[in-house]
Amino acid sequence: MSSLLSLSRLIDKFNEFVGRWLAWLVLAAVLISAANAAVRKAFNFSSNAFLEVQWYLFAAVFLLAAGYTLMRQEHVKIDVISGRFSKRTQIAIDIFGLCFFLFPFVIVVMRLVLPVVLRAYQSGEMSSNAGGLIRWPVEAMLPIGLLFLGAQGISELIKRIAFLQGLIPDPTRKQGVKSAEEELAEFLLQKEVAAREKALTEGKQ
Numbered sequence: 001m002s003s004l005l006s007l008s009r010l011i012d013k014f015n016e017f018v019g020r021w022l023a024w025l026v027l028a029a030v031l032i033s034a035a036n037a038a039v040r041k042a043f044n045f046s047s048n049a050f051l052e053v054q055w056y057l058f059a060a061v062f063l064l065a066a067g068y069t070l071m072r073q074e075h076v077k078i079d080v081i082s083g084r085f086s087k088r089t090q091i092a093i094d095i096f097g098l099c100f101f102l103f104p105f106v107i108v109v110m111r112l113v114l115p116v117v118l119r120a121y122q123s124g125e126m127s128s129n130a131g132g133l134i135r136w137p138v139e140a141m142l143p144i145g146l147l148f149l150g151a152q153g154i155s156e157l158i159k160r161i162a163f164l165q166g167l168i169p170d171p172t173r174k175q176g177v178k179s180a181e182e183e184l185a186e187f188l189l190q191k192e193v194a195a196r197e198k199a200l201t202e203g204k205q
Contacts, residue, residue: 001167004158011155012071015148019068022061029057048129056138063145067152073172087170091160094172098157106150113142 036050069075082090119125120136127133159171 001162001165005162005168008155008158008162011067011151015067015071015152015155018148019065019072022065022068025057025061029054029061032057048127048131049133052127052129052133056133059138059141063141064148066145067148067150070149070152070156087172088164091163091170091172095157095160098153098160102153103150106146106153110143110146110150113139113146117143 032050033054036046036054040046082093085093117136117139120139125135125139127135156171159168162168163171
């Protein structure tokens with residue numbers, strides 16, 4: 001199991017690296033969008049390539065970060081039923097979901113999309129829009145993203161089995177990560193404290 005845990009840590013580290021670098025693509029998409037709008041308004045010039053590259057960047061963030069999102073446990077979960085069970089039962093449910101839903105999904109979709117991507121690459125498929133971009137790179141992001149997701153699924157499976165064996169702490173517990181609600185509450189509290197301090201300062205004057 002120690003070698004499997006080492007593999008799990010390696011996968012986690014890889015998807016952490018991928019996720020952190022993909023975050024910069026969001027900034028790139030925003031800058032391209034702003035530049036495209038400015039050029040269109042100022043010089044009455046635009047190109048479908050500028051629009052499509054934004055879609056490609058969004059696709060890269062959405063698809064290639066699937067494994068990172070799974071590792072960070074940020075996929076939507078409905079814990080109305082499982083939340084009532086013990087932690088070991090919840091982990092067992094996760095293992096069932098990984099084995100009978102996630103892995104089959106990855107395998108089936110990979111088998112469906114790989115021929116499509118290969119055909120697009122061999123034919124040099126281009127966008128149907130005037131001035132559009134070549135299509136196969138963005139289509140290839142789907143199987144690559146599924147590969148990252150499947151690898152992270154293996155990592156999550158290893159961690160959950162190790163937890164049931166008492167080898168590691170709860171892998172579903174977020175270590176030192178605040179939820180969006182906690183961050184909002186902290187921001188509002190800081191804002192309220194700053195307002196009170198300002199009112200006290202003005203009152204003394």
